[in-house]
Amino acid sequence: MxxxxxxxxxxxxxxxxxxxxxxxxxxxxxxxxxxxxxxxxxxxxxxxxxxxxxAPVYPKTFHIGFLVDDAGAVCAKHAELAAAGVAGLSALQELRGGPGFYCRTTWGILLEVAQRTPLQANQHRRAGGDLAT
The missing domain is CATH 3.30.720.120 (Signal recognition particle alu RNA binding heterodimer, srp9/1)
Incomplete structure (x- = not known):
């Protein structure tokens, strides 16, 4: 399925x-x-x-997670959102072994952007997925 x-x-x-x-x-x-x-x-x-x-209501921890393979891409996305004046942007931080950040959107949903760790990448490959963000 x-x-x-x-x-x-x-x-x-x-x-x-x-x-x-x-x-x-x-x-x-x-x-x-x-x-x-x-x-x-x-x-x-x-x-x-x-x-x-x-007036949608989501639990505080409900979020959409985006994974990228490169730490530089995480930093670049953070800089892009900051330059665009996106409110609700957290500082860069370590999330599960790599850089990441959160962004609370004005439309009520929390977004997470983080580097795909080597373990996650290996699990994804074994599952037959590609490495797209």
Whole structure:
């Protein structure tokens, strides 16, 4: 069985879609219902559906995690988000053996960006995955 998609509730579908496209490489596939829903495609075949909900409530620790293979890419993404004036950006820190950071989005979801550790990379290869972010 393969995961098909994730559907996330956000108060502003257009803003969340633009943020994910601009900073995380997602492509907008379609919007529906006066931008009440958007379907985005990301690296590795992941599909995100964003659905408008004026006041979504997520648990404090709920988050979306992005892994990259290179520590420099983590630092570059942090610098990119800081230069863009993204609020809710944590400092760079060590997360499970490599650099990483968190970003609390204005649309209510916590994002994590971290380096894929050698152990995670080996487990991913054994599972037959590619090394896309």
């Amino acid at each position: 393969q995961l098909n998609h994730l559907d996330l509730s956000v108060p502003d579908v257009a803003a969340a879609s633009a943020f994910l496209a601009d900073h995380f490489g997602f492509s907008l596939l379609l919007t529906k219902g006066n931008c009440g829903m958007a379907v985005l495609s990301g690296d590795g075949g992941v599909t995100l559906v964003l659905t408008r909900n004026e």
